[in-house]
Amino acid sequence: MAEKVYTFEEVVKHNNNHDCWLIISGKVYDVTAFLADHPGGDETLLESTGKDATGDFEDVGHSKDAKDKMKGLLIGDFDESTLPPQ
Numbered sequence: 001m002a003e004k005v006y007t008f009e010e011v012v013k014h015n016n017n018h019d020c021w022l023i024i025s026g027k028v029y030d031v032t033a034f035l036a037d038h039p040g041g042d043e044t045l046l047e048s049t050g051k052d053a054t055g056d057f058e059d060v061g062h063s064k065d066a067k068d069k070m071k072g073l074l075i076g077d078f079d080e081s082t083l084p085p086q
C-alpha cells in the first residue's frame with residue numbers, strides 16, 4: 001500500500017505535547033508517544049514542530065539506535081512542495 005502523503009498545513013496542526021508530528025528527511029513522524037522517553041527531552045521535539053526538522057535532527061548526530069526507533073514512529077511521506085519558503 002502506498003504511504004500516506006501529508007502537506008505542511010496538515011503536519012503543523014500537530015504541534016503540542018498531546019499530539020506532536022515532525023518532518024525529517026521527507027518523512028512525517030508521530031512522536032507523541034515518544035515525547036516523555038526522548039533522551040533529548042520533550043521540549044526539543046516540540047521546538048522542532050512547525051518546520052522541516054531535518055537540520056535539527058542531523059545536527060545532534062543521532063545514533064543508529066535513534067534511527068531504528070524512528071522507523072516505528074513513521075506515519076507517512078511529506079509533500080516537500082508544500083513547505084513554505086524559509
Ligand code: HEM
Pocket residue numbers: 022029031038039040041044045048053056057060061062063064065066067069070073
Ligand atoms: C523521530 C525523531 C527522533 C528520535 C527517534 C530521537 C531519538 C533520540 C535518541 C534515541 C537519543 C539518544 C542518543 C542517540 O541514540 O543518538 C536522542 C538524543 C537527542 N536528541 Fe533526539 N530524536 C528525535 C528527534 C530529535 C529532534 C528533532 C531533536 C531536535 C534538536 C532532537 C534532539 C536531541 C538531543 C539534543 C539529544 C541529546 C541528548 C543528550 O545526550 O543530552 N532529537 N534522540
